Amino acid sequence: MSALLPFLRLWRRHGLRLFLGLILAIVTLLASISLLTLSGWFLAASALAGTAGLYSFNYMxxxxxxxxxAIIRTAARYFERLVSHDGTFRVLQHLRVFTFSKLFPLSPAGLSQFRQGDLLNRFVADVDNxxxxxxxxxxxxxxxxLVIIVVTLGLSYLSLPLAMITGGIMLLSLLLLPIIFYRLGISSGQQVTTLNATYRLQLTRWLSSMAELKIYQHDKHWQQQLSLTGQQLAKARQQQQSLTAASQSALTIITGATVCLILWLGSLWLTSPGQDPTFVALFAFCVLAAFExxxxxxxxxxxxSRVVLSARRLTELLDKDPQVIFPSQSTAAQTTGIALRVTNLSFAYPxxxxPVLDGLNLQACRGEKIALLGFTGCGKSTLLQLLTRAYDPSHGEICFNQLPLRDWDETSLRQRTSVVTQRVALFNQTLRDNLNLAAANSSDSELVDVLQLTGLETLLDNEGLNTWMGEGGRTLSGGELRRLAIARALLHQGDLWLLDEPTEGLDANTEQQILELLWRVTRDKTVIMVTHRLSGLDKMDRICVMENGKIIEQGSHSQxxxxxxxxxxxxxxxxxx
Structure with a gap:
C-alpha cells in the first residue's frame, strides 16, 4: 500500500472536486435508502390503516x-457522476503529465533497459489502473x-438495540468482505496486470515486424504466442469475474440473513405494549437499502492488487535518476555558428x-562539413548521440565554441542543433503538426515551401497540411520519411547539423537533389554527416574514417x-x- 502514497499526494490539487464527488455520492446513497425505507413504511402503514383510515391517515x-x-437521488446521482468523473479525468491528466515529465529527462539513456511496448504499457495502462x-x-x-454511521444513528431513535445490531453487522461486513476478497484477488489481479503488459508488448512487436515475419514465415509462431498469452489473460480475468460474483453472492446472503434477523427481533419487539408494527417494515426495508x-x-x-502493482511498476520507472542532467542556465555566448572539439572521447552503453568509442578526437571549425564513414558498429551514430547529449561520455570531453557540452542548458543546445536521425519519429497527427515540432511558429506558407524543396509536395494533394500521417507515418515510404525529417531540419535552421544517413532509401536522382539542397542551406553551418554512400563526399571539407571507435584516417576526398x-x-x- 505504501506504493500508492506518492500518487495520493498528487491528488491534493483536485481534492475539492474529489471531496465534492464523495459528498454527492453519500447524498445519493442516503436518498436511495430514504426512498426505499419511506416507501416500505408507507405501504405497511397504508395497509394497516385500511379503508377505515381513508380520511384520517395522512397520505400526502x-x-x-x-x-x-426520488428527485434528490436522481439529481445527486447525475451531479455525482459529473463531478467525480471530471475530478478523476483531471487526476489522470495530472498523472500523465507528471509521469511524462519524469520520463522525458530519462530518455534515452535511462530508458534503454525498457522495451518500447513495456514503456507504453506503463505510461498508458498502469496510469489508467x-x-x-x-x-x-x-x-x-x-x-x-458514513452511510453505516448515519443509518445507525437514525434507527437508534426508534430502537437502540436493533440499530446497534444492524450497524454492527454492516460494519463487520465492511471490514471483513474487502479483506477476504483482497486476499483472494491478489494473485489474479497481479496476473491481469502482468499479462496485460506482456500481451501489449507482444502485440506491438508483432505488428511492427509483421512484414518481416510474413516474408520468413515466422508469423504463425508469433500468433501462437500471442494467442497463448491472450488465453492466459482471459483466464485471469475470468477468475476476477468469478470472485466479483462470489463477493456479491456473499453480500446477498448476509443481507438476507440480516433482514430475517431484524424481522425476528422485530416480532419480539412488538410484544412490548405500545409498539408500532409499521416500524418493523421500516427497519427491514432500511436494512435492504443500506446494504446496497x-x-x-x-x-x-x-x-x-492491480492498482498497487501498477503503482509499483510506475514507481520503479519514476524513481530512476536521469543519467544526463542539464544546467538550468547556460553560459554559452550567442555567437554565430558552432565550432566543436572532441577530446579523448570514450563511451560504452549501460x-x-x-567501449563503442575509444579515445576519439575530432575538431570542426565553424561552417566545416565533415563526413563520418565506417563499418556498422564502429561508433558513428553513437558519436552523434553524444553530440546531442543523449548520453554523457565515459571519458573525455566535448566542447561547443570552447564551452564544455555539460555546461549548455537543454534549450540552447536544442535551438542550436538540427538533427536528422536514422529513425524518424512521426506522431499520429496531421502533416502540419508533425512539421511544427521543429518550429512551432512556422506559417503554413513556410511549411509548404520546405515540402516543395524536399520533393514532398505530393503529400499536399488530398487534404494539404491537414493530411493525417497515421501511427509512425505508416502511409509514407522510407524515402518520404527521411525527406520529412530533412524538412524539419530546414525549418529548425540550427547552427550545427547532425545528419545520420540523410539520403538512405532515396533513389540516385532524389539523393543528388537532396544533397544539393543541403549544401545550399548549410553553406555557413557546421555539418557532421554519417553516410555509407559515395554521393557528395567530394563536396565535404573533410572525411573521417572510423574503426573500433577511433578515427583512423581523415582528409579530403582526393587526399x-x-x-x-x-x-x-x-x-x-x-x-x-
Whole structure:
C-alpha cells in the first residue's frame, strides 16, 4: 500500500472536486435508502390503516417524501457522476503529465533497459489502473462507512438495540468482505496486470515486424504466442469475474440473513405494549437499502492488487535518476555558428563493457562539413548521440565554441542543433503538426515551401497540411520519411547539423537533389554527416574514417584516395556493388 502514497499526494490539487464527488455520492446513497425505507413504511402503514383510515391517515406527507427522495437521488446521482468523473479525468491528466515529465529527462539513456511496448504499457495502462483507486475503492469505502454511521444513528431513535445490531453487522461486513476478497484477488489481479503488459508488448512487436515475419514465415509462431498469452489473460480475468460474483453472492446472503434477523427481533419487539408494527417494515426495508451501499465495496478490493502493482511498476520507472542532467542556465555566448572539439572521447552503453568509442578526437571549425564513414558498429551514430547529449561520455570531453557540452542548458543546445536521425519519429497527427515540432511558429506558407524543396509536395494533394500521417507515418515510404525529417531540419535552421544517413532509401536522382539542397542551406553551418554512400563526399571539407571507435584516417576526398588506405578500399568496394 505504501506504493500508492506518492500518487495520493498528487491528488491534493483536485481534492475539492474529489471531496465534492464523495459528498454527492453519500447524498445519493442516503436518498436511495430514504426512498426505499419511506416507501416500505408507507405501504405497511397504508395497509394497516385500511379503508377505515381513508380520511384520517395522512397520505400526502409520505407521498411527498417519497417523491422528494426520488428527485434528490436522481439529481445527486447525475451531479455525482459529473463531478467525480471530471475530478478523476483531471487526476489522470495530472498523472500523465507528471509521469511524462519524469520520463522525458530519462530518455534515452535511462530508458534503454525498457522495451518500447513495456514503456507504453506503463505510461498508458498502469496510469489508467490508478483510476480505480478513487472510483472503485476510496469513494465506495468512505461512502459506505458514513452511510453505516448515519443509518445507525437514525434507527437508534426508534430502537437502540436493533440499530446497534444492524450497524454492527454492516460494519463487520465492511471490514471483513474487502479483506477476504483482497486476499483472494491478489494473485489474479497481479496476473491481469502482468499479462496485460506482456500481451501489449507482444502485440506491438508483432505488428511492427509483421512484414518481416510474413516474408520468413515466422508469423504463425508469433500468433501462437500471442494467442497463448491472450488465453492466459482471459483466464485471469475470468477468475476476477468469478470472485466479483462470489463477493456479491456473499453480500446477498448476509443481507438476507440480516433482514430475517431484524424481522425476528422485530416480532419480539412488538410484544412490548405500545409498539408500532409499521416500524418493523421500516427497519427491514432500511436494512435492504443500506446494504446496497456495501455492494461496490465488496468487489472494489479485487482491483486494489492491480492498482498497487501498477503503482509499483510506475514507481520503479519514476524513481530512476536521469543519467544526463542539464544546467538550468547556460553560459554559452550567442555567437554565430558552432565550432566543436572532441577530446579523448570514450563511451560504452549501460550494461556493456566493450567501449563503442575509444579515445576519439575530432575538431570542426565553424561552417566545416565533415563526413563520418565506417563499418556498422564502429561508433558513428553513437558519436552523434553524444553530440546531442543523449548520453554523457565515459571519458573525455566535448566542447561547443570552447564551452564544455555539460555546461549548455537543454534549450540552447536544442535551438542550436538540427538533427536528422536514422529513425524518424512521426506522431499520429496531421502533416502540419508533425512539421511544427521543429518550429512551432512556422506559417503554413513556410511549411509548404520546405515540402516543395524536399520533393514532398505530393503529400499536399488530398487534404494539404491537414493530411493525417497515421501511427509512425505508416502511409509514407522510407524515402518520404527521411525527406520529412530533412524538412524539419530546414525549418529548425540550427547552427550545427547532425545528419545520420540523410539520403538512405532515396533513389540516385532524389539523393543528388537532396544533397544539393543541403549544401545550399548549410553553406555557413557546421555539418557532421554519417553516410555509407559515395554521393557528395567530394563536396565535404573533410572525411573521417572510423574503426573500433577511433578515427583512423581523415582528409579530403582526393587526399584519402591518394593514401591508398581504408577510404580507397571503401570506395572500391562501393563502386563494385
Amino acid at each position: 406527507l409520505p407521498a411527498a417524501g417519497v417523491r422528494g427522495a 490508478l483510476d480505480h483507486l478513487y472510483l472503485r475503492v476510496l469513494s465506495p469505502l468512505a461512502g459506505a462507512l 451501499a456495501l455492494g461496490p465495496v465488496a468487489a472494489s478490493f479485487l482491483h486494489i 550494461g556493456q563493457h566493450r 584519402l584516395l591518394h593514401l591508398d588506405g581504408r577510404y580507397r578500399q571503401f570506395c572500391q568496394r562501393l563502386t563494385r556493388e
